[in-house]
Amino acid sequence: MKLLVLSTVLxxxxxxxxxETSDRYDLSVAFTDSEVNIPEGFEDPDIVYGFGTGIARRSRDLKWLCVPSAGVDYLMSPECFMNEDCILTNSSGSYGVTIAEHIIAVSLMMMRRLTYHFEETSQGTWGEERYLQRSLKDSRITVLGTGDIGIEFARRARAFEPLSIKGINRSGICDDPAFDSIDKIDSIDEILMSTDLLVMSLPSTPETVDILDRRRIGLLPDDAFVVNVGRGSAIDEEALADALDEGHIAGAALDVFKTEPLPSDSRLWNTKNLLITPHVAGNLTLEHTLDKNVDMFVEDLDxxxxxxxxxxxxxxxRGY
Amino acid sequence: MKLLVLSTVLxxxxxxxxxETSDRYDLSVAFTDSEVNIPEGFEDPDIVYGFGTGIARRSRDLKWLCVPSAGVDYLMSPECFMNEDCILTNSSGSYGVTIAEHIIAVSLMMMRRLTYHFEETSQGTWGEERYLQRSLKDSRITVLGTGDIGIEFARRARAFEPLSIKGINRSGICDDPAFDSIDKIDSIDEILMSTDLLVMSLPSTPETVDILDRRRIGLLPDDAFVVNVGRGSAIDEEALADALDEGHIAGAALDVFKTEPLPSDSRLWNTKNLLITPHVAGNLTLEHTLDKNVDMFVEDLDxxxxxxxxxxxxxxxRGY
Structure with missing residues (x-):
């Protein structure tokens, strides 16, 4: 049997x-940076760890694809796998810590108006205006999606003494004590009305597309902040931009977009109080993330x- | 007796x-925005709550000055008080929460390279480069100054699962469980050598001036980050700028400076990997800070x- 590992960061x-694990099972293993440099003899591997989407698409022999990403929306259409019985595993569970740090960082940047101050000081100006600060302390936080990312965020947010941390998911069940309460998605409208910080960490599935639509954005208080680190498909971007430009919400931090890279003519580039990051919340440069990512694959390889x-x-x- | 309250934010x-409290004691009270608008009859009050530095300097009748700041370095020279027996109270204890949020925010901005990404995206560029991220997770954190600010920061930092949080102070004593250990200032050199994130929250006293001097900056690892939210006097700014420009440390976030506002010709404006904020970590716009500030004064008024x-x-x- 053959295992092909595709990565530039290992x-x-x-x-x-x-x-080591491969040797234990007499599995042949080859390492390369990408699908355009496949070592001889590994054109049709049994197992791929990495973004082997091209191999999955053309190879009948591929039995298992393990992708280093958490989201797998890009592998959901039937033509993604030539072998329809190919097993797919993902690396959801390795990103919680790093993305949780990102969420805390961008939330505080917005709430404490550090985006304003940084824009001024990075232009060499002290800036005399003292903007109205908000804080995680005493905030009402809502977490849409209570997987690994939502939980790791809630654990960290807890230390900031928010008024409440409410989780929302499909089942209404999550026994992690980091949340004050867990509600089913049916209750979302009511909860949005009393949310100061909405954190979205949802996989992209048919049910989550535009889950934050124009009507629901309208339910948020005027001083609410939104953070999205899941998938861009979850937000009606036009409606969000309108709400931000018209001051119907106080700010948003998006790391994911319907189209990435965000097209240069997107109106989001010029939307007020919008903090854009180029899908870096879960990048693999953090040692902890990468270690966990590899550990998870090796566990399943075993x-x-x-x-x-x-x-x-x-x-x-189901799509996740 | 007369109480004069100077504030623009109450x-x-x-x-x-x-x-209410004043009425209980038949204390006459007047409110105004600043010392240039003193209500008639309150030119020589017995008590001032606010930045009444002018009154303190000229009035023999002032018995108690309560300033809404934590630092009181600007009131230390003998000519600051005409009445040398005037009592001075400060508001150290009201800023811990807000400044702790600031420290976490700027630390993550630097460690996760959000400053780089934000500079790119705020110019309308997606930015293809993926910078090497660092994290609070598994970091070795050192907190210089274990007062209210240091403690509130350590409590929050704890939730990010750092490798260690070491406190350093004058006595070597602090029983808050947020720290893994507390060392006396004598041990600082050794601790700096194994510090990934140095947080400085010291009052300005003769002993803290340039406590982070050129030699000590040289002890920090090349990938260390420095945050200062105490007083600018604590750092040799020239030496810090050299270390940053030459890559001997990875980044610094300064909210306080030897001269404020930072002069427009300061080299700090053009120093590499330096995040400048205009002394806003502890500003009084946050409801929680202001409530606590007033509560502390009213407690002492009683x-x-x-x-x-x-x-x-x-x-x-002592100076604090």
């Missing part, structure tokens, strides 16, 4: 770890090779 | 609270009028 310790069920499997119908 | 509820010792008294010799 360190020697990660390579050693993958090789499972796969010894015939046990995989742990990080994606339900290709 | 809300009606704060005015009511101060008036103490003063009933002859009990004041709680928030400043040792004018």
């Amino acid at each position: 360190k020697q310790r990660h390579i050693d770890k993958i090789r 499972n796969y090779m010894s015939g046990r069920p995989l742990r990080y499997i994606v339900d290709r119908k | 809300k009606q509820r704060h005015i009511d609270k101060i008036r 103490n003063y009028m009933s002859g009990r010792p004041l709680r928030y008294i400043v040792d004018r010799k």
